[in-house]
Amino acid sequence: MQNSEASAPLEVQRLEDGSLYIAWGDGHQSTYGGPALRQSCPCAACRDEREAPNPLRVVRPIDPRSVNLVTAEPIGNYALGLVWGDGHRTGIYPYRLLRQLCDCFACRTERG
Numbered sequence: 072m073q074n075s076e077a078s079a080p081l082e083v084q085r086l087e088d089g090s091l092y093i094a095w096g097d098g099h100q101s102t103y104g105g106p107a108l109r110q111s112c113p114c115a116a117c118r119d120e121r122e123a124p125n126p127l128r129v130v131r132p133i134d135p136r137s138v139n140l141v142t143a144e145p146i147g148n149y150a151l152g153l154v155w156g157d158g159h160r161t162g163i164y165p166y167r168l169l170r171q172l173c174d175c176f177a178c179r180t181e182r183g
């Protein structure tokens with residue numbers, strides 16, 4: 072187990088436009104859009120769906136409710152459980168994953 076302090080958020084907010092804002096312990100700030108977050112849902116069902124063979128590249132229509140973030144609840148001290156407008160609530164997003172998903176200019180530059 073690593074010390075989680077540096078990677079734990081000080082503040083988590085659902086913004087009015089449905090995106091998620093996190094202020095991290097090290098001063099970094101991240102904002103995540105609903106669709107991008109839902110795309111990265113780590114639960115087994117979503118992973119299976121993303122990894123299912125799709126040779127015809129069928130584009131499935133996106134249900135707008137499924138990318139509408141309703142609320143974010145802390146799970147222990149290591150993750151956020153996100154609840155979506157379509158009732159999906161099995162996605163537990165570890166803080167480490169959320170930090171990796173940060174798409175701000177500094178993080179994109181750092182990742183190359």
Ligand SMILES: [Zn+2]
Pocket residue numbers: 112113114115116117118159161162
């Ligand atoms: Zn999911």
Ligand SMILES: [Zn+2]
Pocket residue numbers: 099100101173174175176177178179
């Ligand atoms: Zn960032």
